[in-house]
Amino acid sequence: MQIQQLSVFIENKPGRLAEITEVLAEAEVDIRAISVADTSDFGILRVIVDRPKEAVIALREHGMTVSLTNVLAVGISDERGAFSKVIRILANSGIDVEYIYAFVSRDKGKAYVIIRTDKSARAAEVLTQNGVEILTAEALYNM
Structure with a gap:
């Protein structure tokens, strides 16, 4: 019954969210739910996707900091x-x-x-x- 959620460290700058979602699209990963909690300098992007393990691999290959959390x-x-x-x-x-x-x-x-x-x-x-x-x-x- 646990769902795996991706938590991605995201810098608060123009285009960063686009980069992350493009990486997921290129890996053929579909987003099911998404949330961003931010401060002035950075945020945490929380994402539920259809293929969490593949998403983690793709994001890490692009140098992004990502972890999986059960929700x-x-x-x-x-x-x-x-x-x-x-x-x-x-x-x-x-x-x-x-x-x-x-x-x-x-x-x-x-x-x-x-x-x-x-x-x-x-x-x-x-x-x-x-x-x-x-x-x-x-x-x-x-x-």
Whole structure:
């Protein structure tokens, strides 16, 4: 149930994001979700792709600093309050959310949230017990 997320160190300068996404495109890697957290000088690009190992190889071959992190991908109803319920389940279970980012799939009528927690195995367990859909890597990579 773990999804592999790429974390790429990115300098905050024009064209850098284009370079990274071009490397992924050249390696025939498709982006499924993306987020950037930045400061004035640098940022961390977080990316879910369909072929994480190939992406890491391609980025490193181009001199980029990249690591893989395990995260959860949670499918929730695309309606008001659904996300709040998921976060409350984690909070009530003593699980800290380190960061999140989301995307919506209109054809599936769901919102998908990428969640990094301090206890991902326990998070997957309590969310599943509470009827929350946890995506497999295969399901997410093939969207």
